[in-house]
Amino acid sequence: MHAPQPAQPDSAAGRTRPRTLSFHLFSFGLGIVLPALFFAVFIAVQYYASERSRLEDSLRSEARALATAIDREIVGVTTTLEALATAPALKRGDLATFYQQAQDVRAEQNFHISVRDLSGTALTATRLPFGGRLENNPVEVREIDRIAIQSDRRAVSDVFLGLVTGRPTVQIVVPATIESRREYVVGASIAPEFFQEVLQRARLQDGWLATAIDGRGVFVVRSHQHEEFVGKKAPPHLVNAAVRSAGLYEDRSPDGISSVVAYDTSQLTGWRVIVSAPVSIIDDALRRSVLVVVGLGALLAVLALALADVVRRRILKSVERLQTAAHSLRDGRIPPHIPTPIKEFDDVGSILVGAASDLRSRERERDLAEAALKRLNENLERRVEAAMKEQEHAEAQLRQLQKMEAVGQLTGGIAHDFNNLLTVVIGNLGMLRNRVAHLDDPRLIRNVEAALDGAGRAAQLTSRLLAFSRQSPLQPSVVNANRLITGMMDLLTRTLGETIQLETELSEHLWRIEVDPHLLESALLNLAVNARDSMPEGGRLRLCTANVSVSEALAQTFGKELQPGEYVSVAVSDAGHGMPPDVKARVFEPFYTTKPVGQGTGLGLAQVYGFVKQSGGHITIDSEVDCGTTVRLYFPRDDRAEGVVAEGPPRKGVPRVVADALILVVEDDPRVSEFTLSALKEAGYRVLAAPDGVAALQALQDHRGDIRLLFTDMVLSGAMNGRTLADEAVRLSPAIKVLFTTGYTQDKVLAERRREGSAQVLSKPFDGIQLLNAIAHALDGS
Ligand SMILES: Nc1ncnc2c1ncn2[C@@H]1O[C@H](COP(=O)(O)OP(=O)(O)OP(=O)(O)O)[C@@H](O)[C@H]1O
Ligand SMILES: [Mg+2]
Incomplete structure (x- = not known):
């Protein structure tokens, strides 16, 4: 038997369509990898933003630091120059001494020193041997000298081309007094490279560019390609972008490179210090980290998918094994142990196998129970059938008994009345015969004899009827049936004739019985005659006696007609034509005969039946058509000595008279x-x-x-x-x-x-x- 197929999920009921395991696992992998990727990208963006602001802060503070460093350098130069300007030799106008002092300073410092007047002529200069004069200094020098004298404090020039060197130069000047006239300056002629040291000391990061531009927008110093740019005009956007003293902006060069630019202003010179870094620095970092994140993410995704695939294969393998097991279950086979690589599936497999063998053993039990039930049913049917047969048999027996009872009562009643009549008839005829005997009239005597004969036969008939209705006046005594049969042998042989072979089988130690011996003889004679009549061609007739103990079980087979106990059976068997069942059912009825009219009265077996019943016994007939008949009589055992019962009065003989009683x-x-x-x-x-x-x-x-x-x-x-x-x-x-x-x-x-x-x-x-x-x-x- 197969289990019904599971119902297809009802899509109308709103249930989602079932998806494959691979789909679920793939979704699971994506569900884990994608958020991780998004998170990583988010982190990368955050990182970029913080890197950017860190870069901007660094650039800003670098610009500030450089501007301050330049100012510090200028203050240092200014201090040296003021010391020289206040030297006593200069105040006295002793230029030779001063020249010597200036050369001493020059030896330690990286710049040349000169003393100039308002006309721009250098009175003495360390660049020249003592006594050499330098005239026509450029206008930028004269201008700065004038500012310093007018303001009476130090002044710093923008970049200009030096008179002697022809190279870009910066002048720092302080006012000086010679011979009480404050109309001179002491100036330091400084090459812009002087400031390169400042930039170098700052140790800029890779890719950074630091630049200083003077008030006119000319390059003072550059951390890279200084020579190429120094003294040249800076591009206008660089100059114009700086609108405050310090700030920050993003710049895009003509060739498309974006940079973050921070600027600050030197307090002493008004120069602009610019520090820039290409955005690509942080873009690269960002790209790198994004690349790393994406790469890692992809690797993770691939790993996750590979892992998911491995898991999928294992689950699929397990599921397939479970499916195989389920199929064999459906086909009624018990699957063997289902090994799977996953414990839970293993457990389900074990449960399946367990359930299957449970089911199988329950099926086996059920089959056994069904078989037992079937057997029981068949048994029951057989027993019911047997019981019904028994019941039918008992009912038939009862009906038969009742019928015999009724017929017995009827015949008994009639016979009784007949007896009284016959007593009168026979009695009076007897007296009449005594009287006519003296008359010597033979005809009269014959008439009376004939009447007496008729009455006698009527009396015989009546006595047979009475016997059937169990109302025979019995004169029983304790009898040995064997002896009785032996005593009858002559009579029987004579009655049966030569064609019938008479056999006896008399049991030794036969129990005694109490019967009317005359009636038993008459019964056996009746049975013997019947047997003879059933064998017209002659045959064998057997007379058997036996002791029979009737148990409860055996008594059952006799119906209620025979109580359990000890009996003597006397059987008369012939090998005659037998009786069909319908004849056998009626043979005890009085006047039932199959013999031609005049040959049988139908009272023989009726009389035997009545006699046996009246003697407390039972009669059975076994008959088989064309095989023969056995009639068996049962009489209760009686252990008393033979002949104990007083004999009745003699039936015949000359009557005696006890005088005048x-x-x-x-x-x-x-x-x-x-x-x-x-x-x-x-x-x-x-x-x-x-x-x-x-x-x-x-x-x-x-x-x-x-x-x-x-x-x-x-x-x-x-x-x-x-x-x-x-x-x-x-x-x-x-x-x-x-x-x-x-x-x-x-x-x-x-x-x-x-x-x-x-x-x-x-x-x-x-x-x-x-x-x-x-x-x-x-x-x-x-
Ligand atoms: N041994 C037997 N074999 C076959 N049939 C028998 C045998 N004994 C009796 N019958 C049948 O039973 C019937 C009744 O027998 P029963 O002795 O009562 O009457 P009967 O023999 O016909 O007449 P009666 O005995 O009065 O002369 C018989 O007619 C016969 O058909
Ligand atoms: Mg008969």
């Missing part, structure tokens, strides 16, 4: 009573008659001690029956004898008494001889 006859049927009374009177007995129990009791009291015998029917009209009447009679006169007569024998108390020998019974119908024999027997017996 007084007999009380109690009979509610007037015709039976009349026949009985006349038969007894004729035989010489004295008789009293009573139709019911009350009248009988009265007679018993009236003739107490005189009545020798009470002859009473068991069934009486009125409240009393024969039994209670007999009890009362014995109470009144204990010596009285009792003889019962009845058509029934199901009275248990009567049967018990008879077994004990305390009651004698004459079965109806009876003739005169039977009556007289029974009466004599009862009067004799004690």
